[in-house]
Amino acid sequence: MWRNIRIAILLLILAVAAWSHWYDKLSTTDWDETLYVGIFPIDEAENTVARDYIADLSANRFADIEEFLNEEAQGYGIGIARPVSVELYPPVTERPPEHAANYNVFQNMWWSLRLRMYARRASRDSGKPPPQIRIFVIYHDPTFTQAVPHSVGLQKGLVGVVHAFASDGKTSTNNVVIAHEILHTLGASDKYDPETLAPLYPAGYAEPDRSPRMPQPFAEIMAGRRAIDDHTFQIPESLDRVVVGEATALEIRWTRE
Numbered sequence: 404m405w406r407n408i409r410i411a412i413l414l415l416i417l418a419v420a421a422w423s424h425w426y427d428k429l430s431t432t433d434w435d436e437t438l439y440v441g442i443f444p445i446d447e448a449e450n451t452v453a454r455d456y457i458a459d460l461s462a463n464r465f466a467d468i469e470e471f472l473n474e475e476a477q478g479y480g481i482g483i484a485r486p487v488s489v490e491l492y493p494p495v496t497e498r499p500p501e502h503a504a505n506y507n508v509f510q511n512m513w514w515s516l517r518l519r520m521y522a523r524r525a526s527r528d529s530g531k532p533p534p535q536i537r538i539f540v541i542y543h544d545p546t547f548t549q550a551v552p553h554s555v556g557l558q559k560g561l562v563g564v565v566h567a568f569a570s571d572g573k574t575s576t577n578n579v580v581i582a583h584e585i586l587h588t589l590g591a592s593d594k595y596d597p598e599t600l601a602p603l604y605p606a607g608y609a610e611p612d613r614s615p616r617m618p619q620p621f622a623e624i625m626a627g628r629r630a631i632d633d634h635t636f637q638i639p640e641s642l643d644r645v646v647v648g649e650a651t652a653l654e655i656r657w658t659r660e
């Protein structure tokens with residue numbers, strides 16, 4: 404009998420997890436009311452450059468993310484006035500749990516569970532209603548960090564962790580990464596080759612039907628780069644040079660099959 408009870412409890416937990424994932428997925432991609440995204444800045448190494456940069460942050464630093472997502476949404480026929488709202492939240496001192504690329508399935512599950520608990524805890528004392536999607540942006544001092552760790556966005560738990568540079572000159576490219584991770588939380592997949600970083604054809608091309616095909620003037624947001632030629636792929640300097648392609652629009656349910 405105890406065995407049956409244990410199995411029943413396990414099945415119940417799995418059912419609740421499946422239901423909450425399904426509910427999150429549907430409620431964030433039905434596009435009939437504004438989706439709220441919160442940005443939570445974190446200073447990477449308690450260093451003065453990152454701290455000063457964060458102290459100087461204001462909501463308008465992130466305005467182009469909201470503008471980009473809303474213009475693209477409306478381009479795909481989303482009818483509401485403000486499909487996405489991006490708001491700046493107060494800085495968070497606790498850092499998210501670290502992730503390693505060589506984690507196995509169970510380590511990944513454990514990490515994603517801890518990340519979700521972290522996200523809930525870290526956004527609790529902000530003094531504002533919690534957003535639906537939480538993006539933690541860890542700012543690194545560019546004089547000490549040449550390359551930042553990989554950013555992630557998880558649909559399960561609606562949370563993202565972005566590694567960014569604490570530098571005025573990098574604000575626009577930071578925002579391209581933030582927009583990319585927001586779209587991951589909505590179910591969009593990467594559209595580049597992880598080995599070569601080449602945009603995948605056709606889904607990772609802003610204008611797949613363009614002739615000649617290269618150079619592409621714009622990048623697809625989930626490809627992250629535009630193809631200049633067969634071997635050169637360039638990171639866009641700002642969201643002005645980025646579009647949401649048709650495959651991504653379908654994944655986040657801006658369009659339906």
Ligand SMILES: [Zn+2]
Pocket residue numbers: 583587592593
């Ligand atoms: Zn990605």
